[in-house]
Amino acid sequence: MRIPCPCCGPRDRREFTYYGASDYLDRPAEGADLEAWDNYLHLRDNPAGVTRDLWYHDPCQAWLEVTRNTVTHEILSAHPVSEVSA
Amino acid sequence: MRYSGFRVFTQGLSGNRGWRPAWRRPEPKPAYDIIIIGGGGHGLSTAYYLAKKHGLKNIAVLEKGYLGSGNIGRNTTIVRANYFLPGNSEFYSHSLKLWEGLEGELNYNVMHSQRGLINLFHSDGQRDAFARRGNAMLAQGDDAILLDREGVREKLPYLDFEQTRYPIYGGLYHPRGGSARHDAVAWGYARGADQLGVDLIQNCEVTGIDIENGKVTGVQTTRGAIKAKKVAMVAAGRSSQVAAMAGMRLPIESHVLQAFVTEGLKPVIDHVVSFGMGHFYISQSDKGGLVFGGDLDFYASYAARGNLPMVEHVMEAGMTLMPMIGRARVLRSWGGIMDMSPDGSPIIDKTHIDGLYVNCGWNYGGFKAVPASGWCLAHLMATDAPHPVAARFRLDRFRTGRGLMDEEGTGSQHNLH
Numbered sequence: 001m002r003i004p005c006p007c008c009g010p011r012d013r014r015e016f017t018y019y020g021a022s023d024y025l026d027r028p029a030e031g032a033d034l035e036a037w038d039n040y041l042h043l044r045d046n047p048a049g050v051t052r053d054l055w056y057h058d059p060c061q062a063w064l065e066v067t068r069n070t071v072t073h074e075i076l077s078a079h080p081v082s083e084v085s086a
Numbered sequence: 087m088r089y090s091g092f093r094v095f096t097q098g099l100s101g102n103r104g105w106r107p108a109w110r111r112p113e114p115k116p117a118y119d120i121i122i123i124g125g126g127g128h129g130l131s132t133a134y135y136l137a138k139k140h141g142l143k144n145i146a147v148l149e150k151g152y153l154g155s156g157n158i159g160r161n162t163t164i165v166r167a168n169y170f171l172p173g174n175s176e177f178y179s180h181s182l183k184l185w186e187g188l189e190g191e192l193n194y195n196v197m198h199s200q201r202g203l204i205n206l207f208h209s210d211g212q213r214d215a216f217a218r219r220g221n222a223m224l225a226q227g228d229d230a231i232l233l234d235r236e237g238v239r240e241k242l243p244y245l246d247f248e249q250t251r252y253p254i255y256g257g258l259y260h261p262r263g264g265s266a267r268h269d270a271v272a273w274g275y276a277r278g279a280d281q282l283g284v285d286l287i288q289n290c291e292v293t294g295i296d297i298e299n300g301k302v303t304g305v306q307t308t309r310g311a312i313k314a315k316k317v318a319m320v321a322a323g324r325s326s327q328v329a330a331m332a333g334m335r336l337p338i339e340s341h342v343l344q345a346f347v348t349e350g351l352k353p354v355i356d357h358v359v360s361f362g363m364g365h366f367y368i369s370q371s372d373k374g375g376l377v378f379g380g381d382l383d384f385y386a387s388y389a390a391r392g393n394l395p396m397v398e399h400v401m402e403a404g405m406t407l408m409p410m411i412g413r414a415r416v417l418r419s420w421g422g423i424m425d426m427s428p429d430g431s432p433i434i435d436k437t438h439i440d441g442l443y444v445n446c447g448w449n450y451g452g453f454k455a456v457p458a459s460g461w462c463l464a465h466l467m468a469t470d471a472p473h474p475v476a477a478r479f480r481l482d483r484f485r486t487g488r489g490l491m492d493e494e495g496t497g498s499q500h501n502l503h
Contacts, residue, residue: 042337
């Protein structure tokens with residue numbers, strides 16, 4: 001599996017660290033209720049198909065939101081998290 | 087038909103013409119009292135104990151493929167009860183006791199072999215942690231023996247005791263640990279459940295869960311609608327898709343875990359050996375193949391196959407520990423779809439929907455849990471109260487933060503187990 005880093009081009013999967021679903025980009029506001037935090041931290045759609053998740057590219061230290069297919073391992077796109085509107 | 091050595095003998099003399107299919111292939115009825123979604127190890131054992139222990143009739147198991155087509159046939163077959171945390175400890179202890187009587191119970195040879203499990207340690211700190219774990223196992227009533235380096239050398243003389251990266255300090259020996267024939271466990275429970283009147287319906291995919299006024303009323307399937315008073319979701323790696331039909335999001339992320347088997351060799355590895363520092367564990371099947379695996383690939387996946395970096399890592403770890411296996415040729419490798427929970431421990435619980443139950447979150451350890459998982463889910467469905475040894479496998483522990491069971495001590499977060 002190769003992931004196209006926007007900074008470095010297509011790179012080997014070993015250079016990346018997986019963090020989890022892009023739910024992590026929607027951090028609840030201070031004072032949000034338990035359900036909001038549960039949704040943010042634990043509950044997942046966990047789709048069999050196209051998903052968006054967060055990967056860290058160790059060499060260039062970029063956090064990426066990767067759109068990929070969990071059934072075929074096809075990578076559809078990768079964008080810096082800083083450019084993704086939360 | 088009861089199986090016995092005598093029957094094998096007489097059938098052998100009469101051309102083996104007297105064998106019958108081990109279970110029926112019934113058409114789905116319009117309604118059941120209980121429907122189990124998922125005909126794997128956990129679903130089949132649940133159905134078996136509902137019928138056997140609780141005397142319930144009118145039960146169906148719905149399986150979208152064939153019985154035992156998921157993780158029950160894709161694991162590395164290790165059976166053990168070496169857990170530490172309250173909640174896990176009593177559950178797996180109970181499961182091992184069920185394993186020890188399983189063949190008699192099912193009249194089916196699951197080839198359960200208590201050949202002993204040895205978890206190696208490689209530092210003083212790890213020795214202390216394993217001594218503590220061993221004490222917890224003894225306190226639970228199970229068996230554990232702390233081996234020093236020479237004790238390990240006596241049992242596993244083929245390990246590389248000279249390597250300096252992870253010098254072998256000793257091992258925690260669990261004599262009652264071992265392995266079993268994984269498919270046979272599914273088949274044994276299937277046959278047992280069928281004989282007790284459970285309908286095992288294959289090629290029947292659930293496409294919807296019917297809920298009226300907060301109560302489950304049945305399921306939609308590729309073979310028509312079926313009504314039910316109670317429904318259990320026992321779908322392992324596919325749990326999230328099944329729960330979504332009930333409008334639920336589960337605290338589950340599905341990951342790929344790879345395993346490998348070599349060509350058949352003469353007996354060479356007598357135990358189950360785990361090398362935690364290298365993420366490697368190995369045993370030898372009765373057919374002679376070395377069965378081994380490592381850690382997750384560590385990203386969400388339903389591909390049922392992994393990537394090469396983890397293949398390389400597992401092979402390196404194996405060569406570090408036991409260079410003698412270097413000439414063995416790998417016959418095949420595969421990936422299972424693991425239902426990973428944030429804290430690494432399972433869930434057996436009711437849901438907020440009346441009559442709907444969930445059994446998931448087995449991470450990479452569901453095989454040894456099959457008997458107790460079915461036992462406890464059956465208890466929950468039949469009595470509406472959690473079984474004492476599974477009372478802590480609550481669905482709401484992530485929301486409340488109470489009762490998390492992080493056996494590895496790495497944190498209750500999706501990417502850490």
